[in-house]
Amino acid sequence: xxxxxxWTLKEFxxxxxxxxxxxxxxVMYPFMTGLVAGAFVLSSLYHVFGIKQLKDIARFSLVFxxxxxxxxxxxxxxxxxxxxxxxxxxxxxxFTSAIAAFGIAFSTYGMIVASELWFVYRRHFVxxxxxxxxKRGKSLLDKAxxxxxxxxxLGAWDISEHALEKDEKAVKIMATVGIPVACLLHGYAGxxxxxxxxxxxxxxxxxxxxxxxxxxxxxxxxxxxxxIVTMEIRKLLAAWRRKRYPDLPTPEEIKSVEMYEVTMTAKxxxxxxxxxxxxxxxxxxxxxxxxxxxxxxxxxxxxGRDFVNVFIVQYGLGNLLPMALFLLPRLTMKRAAFATIxxxxxxxxxxxxxxxxxxxxxxSFAGFMHYDLPVIPHDMETFKEGLLGALLVGITPFVLxxxxxxxxxxxxxxxxx
Amino acid sequence: xxxxxWRPLYIAVALIALVLVARTFLVPKxxxxxxxxxxxxxxxxxxxxxxxxxxxxxxTAAYCKECHADKVESLGRTPHGIISCENCHGPALNHPDDxxxxxxxxxxxxxxxxxxxxTTPTSGRADIAGINPDTHNPEAECTLCHDPHNPxxxxxxxxxxxxxxx
Amino acid sequence: MNxxxxxxxxxxxxxGLAVPLSALELINPRKLLAKKEGExxxxxxxxxxxxxxxxxxxxxxxxxxxxxxxxxxxxxxxWVERYVITKKGKTYIDSPRGARDGFTSDRIDLNEEGHLExxxxxxxxxxxxxxxxxxxxxxxxxxxxxxxxxxxTSDGVVLVDRKHCIGCGYCIMAxxxxxxxxxxxxxTAEKCTFCYHRITKGMKTACVDACPFGARRIGNLxxxxxxxxxxxxxxxxxxxxxxxxTKPQVYxxxxxxxxx
Numbered sequence: 056x057x058x059x060x061x062w063t064l065k066e067f068x069x070x071x072x073x074x075x076x077x078x079x080x081x082v083m084y085p086f087m088t089g090l091v092a093g094a095f096v097l098s099s100l101y102h103v104f105g106i107k108q109l110k111d112i113a114r115f116s117l118v119f120x121x122x123x124x125x126x127x128x129x130x131x132x133x134x135x136x137x138x139x140x141x142x143x144x145x146x147x148x149x150f151t152s153a154i155a156a157f158g159i160a161f162s163t164y165g166m167i168v169a170s171e172l173w174f175v176y177r178r179h180f181v182x183x184x185x186x187x188x189x190k191r192g193k194s195l196l197d198k199a200x201x202x203x204x205x206x207x208x209l210g211a212w213d214i215s216e217h218a219l220e221k222d223e224k225a226v227k228i229m230a231t232v233g234i235p236v237a238c239l240l241h242g243y244a245g246x247x248x249x250x251x252x253x254x255x256x257x258x259x260x261x262x263x264x265x266x267x268x269x270x271x272x273x274x275x276x277x278x279x280x281x282x283i284v285t286m287e288i289r290k291l292l293a294a295w296r297r298k299r300y301p302d303l304p305t306p307e308e309i310k311s312v313e314m315y316e317v318t319m320t321a322k323x324x325x326x327x328x329x330x331x332x333x334x335x336x337x338x339x340x341x342x343x344x345x346x347x348x349x350x351x352x353x354x355x356x357x358x359g360r361d362f363v364n365v366f367i368v369q370y371g372l373g374n375l376l377p378m379a380l381f382l383l384p385r386l387t388m389k390r391a392a393f394a395t396i397x398x399x400x401x402x403x404x405x406x407x408x409x410x411x412x413x414x415x416x417x418x419s420f421a422g423f424m425h426y427d428l429p430v431i432p433h434d435m436e437t438f439k440e441g442l443l444g445a446l447l448v449g450i451t452p453f454v455l456x457x458x459x460x461x462x463x464x465x466x467x468x469x470x471x472x
Numbered sequence: 473x474x475x476x477x478w479r480p481l482y483i484a485v486a487l488i489a490l491v492l493v494a495r496t497f498l499v500p501k502x503x504x505x506x507x508x509x510x511x512x513x514x515x516x517x518x519x520x521x522x523x524x525x526x527x528x529x530x531x532t533a534a535y536c537k538e539c540h541a542d543k544v545e546s547l548g549r550t551p552h553g554i555i556s557c558e559n560c561h562g563p564a565l566n567h568p569d570d571x572x573x574x575x576x577x578x579x580x581x582x583x584x585x586x587x588x589x590x591t592t593p594t595s596g597r598a599d600i601a602g603i604n605p606d607t608h609n610p611e612a613e614c615t616l617c618h619d620p621h622n623p624x625x626x627x628x629x630x631x632x633x634x635x636x637x638x
Numbered sequence: 639m640n641x642x643x644x645x646x647x648x649x650x651x652x653x654g655l656a657v658p659l660s661a662l663e664l665i666n667p668r669k670l671l672a673k674k675e676g677e678x679x680x681x682x683x684x685x686x687x688x689x690x691x692x693x694x695x696x697x698x699x700x701x702x703x704x705x706x707x708x709x710x711x712x713x714x715x716x717w718v719e720r721y722v723i724t725k726k727g728k729t730y731i732d733s734p735r736g737a738r739d740g741f742t743s744d745r746i747d748l749n750e751e752g753h754l755e756x757x758x759x760x761x762x763x764x765x766x767x768x769x770x771x772x773x774x775x776x777x778x779x780x781x782x783x784x785x786x787x788x789x790x791t792s793d794g795v796v797l798v799d800r801k802h803c804i805g806c807g808y809c810i811m812a813x814x815x816x817x818x819x820x821x822x823x824x825x826t827a828e829k830c831t832f833c834y835h836r837i838t839k840g841m842k843t844a845c846v847d848a849c850p851f852g853a854r855r856i857g858n859l860x861x862x863x864x865x866x867x868x869x870x871x872x873x874x875x876x877x878x879x880x881x882x883x884t885k886p887q888v889y890x891x892x893x894x895x896x897x898x
Contacts, residue, residue, distance in 0.1 A: 057713045058820040065749035068731035068898075070769075070816035071717045076807040136805020136825040143785040143804055146495050147503060151511045154784035154808055162487070170480035209483070211476035218476065225477045252882055253778065253814035348881075418816045419898035421731050422749070507678065507792035512780045515789035519799040526835035529704050530844050554850040559696050563703055585694040585740030586850075591758040592720075595765040596851055597692040605742060 058136065061437055062429050067422035075414045075426045078440040080130040082406045083448045085244045085266060086273065088127040089402065090452075092241040093274010094120035095168060095233055100323065102171075102230035108319045111312065115285075115465045116278040117175065121168050122456035128161065130448050133439045153247040164233070164240045171229035173209070174222045176463050180207045181214045207462070241270040248409065255349030255420075256356070256413040261338050268331035273402035275324040279317055280395040281456075283388060286313040289466065310388075317391050321381045328398065332374050335405070352420045356412060360423065365408050373401015529563035532556065536564065543621070550622050560620065580605070583614040678792035681859040682832050682887070685866045685875075686768050689892040690853035693718055693766035695740035700848035702738065704833060713819035714738065715830040716770040716845055721896055722746060725762045729896045730754065741766070767897050768854060770845070771796065771817040771830035772878065772886030779809035779818060779829075788827060794859075794887060795834055800826045814882045832856065859887075 059074025094116040100106050101113030132138045145162075148155040184204035187197055211218075242263035248254075249262025290306045290313075297305065339357070342350055357365055377394035411426045429441030438444055502517040536557045537544040547553050558564055560582060562574045589602030614620075701716045702709055717736030723729050732747040745753040777796045780788050787803040790796050798809075803826035810818040810827060821828035833843035837856065841847075846854045857866025869875075869891070876893035877886045890897075 057711050057822050058825070060712065066751050067748050068719075068733070069749065071733055071736035072713050072810075072819035073816045074819070076810050076820070131806075134806070136807075136820055137803065140785075140802070140804040142498075143787075143802065145491055146499050147785050147802075149514050149784055149786040152782045152784040152808065154782070154806060157784070166480070166484045166487075170484075173480055174477075209476075209479040211479055213476060221477050247808075251782075251811050253812055418814060419731065421729070421898055425750075503786070506789070508780075508790040512777055512790040512796075513792075514786035515797075516786075516799050516802055519797065519801070520791055520834075522800075523797050523831055523834040524838050526705070528836055528839070528841065530700055530847055532841070532847050554852075556696075556847055556850070559700070559848055559850070563700075581739060581742070584742040585696065586692055588740075588742035590693070590741060590764075591744055591756075591761050592693070592722075592764040592766070593761060594763040595688075595692060596690045596853075597766070600692060 058436070062427045062440070064425040064427055065417075065422060066425070067417075068419055069417040069422040069424055070419055073417055073424065075411065075424055077410055077414060078134065078426065079407075079411075079428060079442070079445045080134040080440055080448070082403070082410045083130040083445055084127065084134075085241075085248075085410070086403050086406045087123060087130060087448065087452075088241050088244050089266065089270030089273045089406075090277050091120050091123040091127050091164075091274070092237040092267070092270040093272065093276075094123060094278050095237045095274070096271050097275050097278050097320070097323070099230040099234050099237075102227055103234065106319075108315065112278060112282050112316050112320060114175065115282055116274070117168070117172060118459055118463045118465050119278060119281060119452070119456055120274075121172055121463075122459050123452045124165055124168060125455065126448060126452045129451065131157075133444055133448070153243070153250050156243060160236070160240045160243055164236045167229055167233045167236055171226055171233060172463060173207075174225045174229065177208065177211065177222055178214050178219060179464070180204050181212055184208060185212075203462070238267050242267045248413070253418060254413050255347070255353055255416075257409070259338055259341075261334055265331065265334045265338065268327055268334055269402050269405055271327040272324060272331050273399055275320060275327065276395040276398040276402070279320050279324065280392060280399070282320075283313070283317060283392045283395075285466075286310075287388075314388065317388065318386055321386065321391060321394075324395075324398065325378060325381050328374060328378055332370070332378075349420060352416045356416055356423075361408060361412055361415065364404060364412075369401055369404040369408055372397055373404050374398075377401070527565070529565055530556070530558045531564040532558070536561075539568075547621050550624060552620060552623050578613060578615050580614055583618075583620075587614075677860075678794075679860055680793040682773060682794050682837060683857055683859045683866065683870060684770065684773070684832070684888040685855045685857065685869055685891065686888060687851075687853045687855075687891040688765055688767050688894070688897075690851045691718065691766040691768055691849075692851055692853075693720055693737060693741040694850070695737040696848040696850065697768060697845035697854060698736050698738045700844040701830075704836075704844035705831070707828070708822055709738075711822045712736070713822070713828065715817070715828070716768065719767045719769060719897075720746075720764065721767060721894065722756055722764040723762045723896055724756060724760045726760075727762075730756065731898065737766075763894070765894065767890075767893075768845075769815070769817070769878075770888060771832070772815055772884065772888045773830075773832060775885035775887060776883060778812040778814070778882070778884055779827075782808045782812040784808065788829075791834075795832050795837075796829065797831055797834065798827045798829060800824050803827050814879050814884065815886070 057074065059076050059078075062078065063074040065073075097109070098113040098117040098120065101109040132141055135141055144155060145158040148158060150156065184201060184207075187193070187201040187204065190197060193201070245263035245266030248257040249259055251257045286309060290309050293304060293309055294306050342353060377397040380390055380394035380397070383390075414424060415426070416423050429437035432438035432441050432443055500516050500518065504514070504517070506513045506515060506517055533544055533556055540557075544557065547557075560578075561576050564574065565571060567574055584605050586597075586600050587602050588605050590597055592598055609617075695718055698714055698717055701707070702714060705715055707713065707715060712735060714736035717733050718741075719731055719733045719737075720741055721729060721731055730746045730748075734741075734747040745755050748754055773790075773795055775794070777790055780790050780796055783789070784806065785802060785804055787799045788796060788809050789799070800821075805820065805825055805827070807820070807827070810816075810820070818827055818829045820826070833841075833845075836843055843854075843856055846856050855866045857864040857870075859867050859870070861867060870889050873891060875889040875891060877889060878893075878897065879886070
């Protein structure tokens, strides 16, 4: 069977070689990259612009951004027909291709996030390693941890006031440099689609900006959501632990901090949401007004076949409803959590309507294709490019975050800056 | 030690160096920018030879003529002379060495490719004698009545039927 | 302004003007015909006569065998489309299995929508259009390949390196003509090569040899005496989807405006 045949349904005239070649993994790719970029931008708001209110969530989103980073690459690997050759993008990059720069943009960004993390957590590494060094009767785990943390210090053991000051300065520089690079990484994902002149739905110079705005939206939403969830867990833990350690913060104290952070962050989320929605509607308005040759079929798709997906699920439930929920007075934690879930769903649907929608009509403009998402896989291909493959990609960052949290404790109080 | 801030950079440089070294080993020697320039001509030069080395399956009537000159010439005098021998007889490859005999396609489906009557008023198809495959002796092989090498002979009844269908 | 400055400014203005002027130029086969210094003596081009095509599909079948594309698979390097335009002005197009087995029925294949029978009285015009890779002079597919696995040879044919292709599908997305697909066995991008193994041996492509009606012809644009080149230069020819700026090198005689 030809690649794509398992899930493509054709209607009317479609060229014989046309199938839905880019499937749910390519929906996941910009979605995940968007989360990375968005989470990083959120963390930078604190480091660069000194928005002190975001201190707590900033560290959280930085670590989360790092956890998401490898996951942005997994969907691409999974969709390649020859994943074992994926490294060629780094070895023989061809820079007239929008994809070729991926390796470079991605690694540059990865190094920036990694070094920023290093500067933020260097003091923690040194202190942990030193504490483990003097510890008597080390277990095997302790020895391994000592080795790991010693390695992580990169041999920089100096945690004097002067050295930490330098760290702090470096963090600020990294966060500043990181913003344009994060935007570049994601804007460039938008360019990959926007520059495909053969695809009537994708080709628009607005695409990189639409991608950046929706990336920030989704990144902030995910961070807020995870933040709320972890804080709720901490509240429960705190109530339980306070029985033994009365000097720990009370659940009420945690809650007030939490509410403050969420309200602050929600403001930035709504701003980014307005920008994303504005750009998308501008694009739609322009297409409708200009009426290019392709408009007839694009209109049939957007206003007809994909109406529910585009206007009800994406714009309605995914954008307008959460915006209203955030803007209504007396924001509660539950409402904020619900709104962020809606926002995430909305951004995912935007990627879906773009990637799948772009392939939902034939290049002949005389027929349609329907993507029949494989739910129960019957071979490797339907696993990778089906629901399970997407879920795998969706779960991985949380597993990674849990692991990374052991090395980069997100809720530890003292840090280098 | 004031320079600890540069340590991540050393690692980054080391990684870049690693990729560059790996590149020299893993990228084929003939990979590079060739005639059509950077935008369209960047490739592994050796691949062109690989494409040129694909086996030729259809050897054309000129090859058939080397042994079957009589057949090629007699067919050439009929309306079916425009059809390549291999369209019905199959690709020659290295016949008669390999394969020693060719599998001839005598199916109705083969004849119907041209002779199924279609309503295509503005194409060359309209000039070809066509039949309705559902009503024109549906069970019979075409070769039972028609000689593919000399298709001009047609029974008067067939001719009548064809004209009435048009 | 002294003379030196005047000359300098003039050159700048002329250079500046030259760029937009060259951008305005339409596809001109004569430009490819003229051989520049150091260029290949061959530039392959294809000529399709849509009037002559009868939709027998021998070309598609021969192509699949010649180029080792499994007979049963639905992808194909070349295919034939049928256009049926009704008296009411509605256009129906189909290409069942790429016309591998030709067109043997008046029923239009609408894929999931089933079949549609149009009776002769309603038909204004109906004809067949063979399609294959346009071997564009500005191949969007070669431009977007992230690893240099697809490229253009000096004689103008776009090829795919099956040992280097990572299978990302970007070239498939970039081709406005949808001539590309994935090979079911090699799992790499697959496309028409103008039968590179044949044309470089002085033969014609398998589809050209299989066509009984001369609807398909291949020639060298840089050879002014080539009959195909002569027709392309002097005939009333069209190309597909010129608006994408890809400069396609498959020329069509009697191309109807309904052809997508």
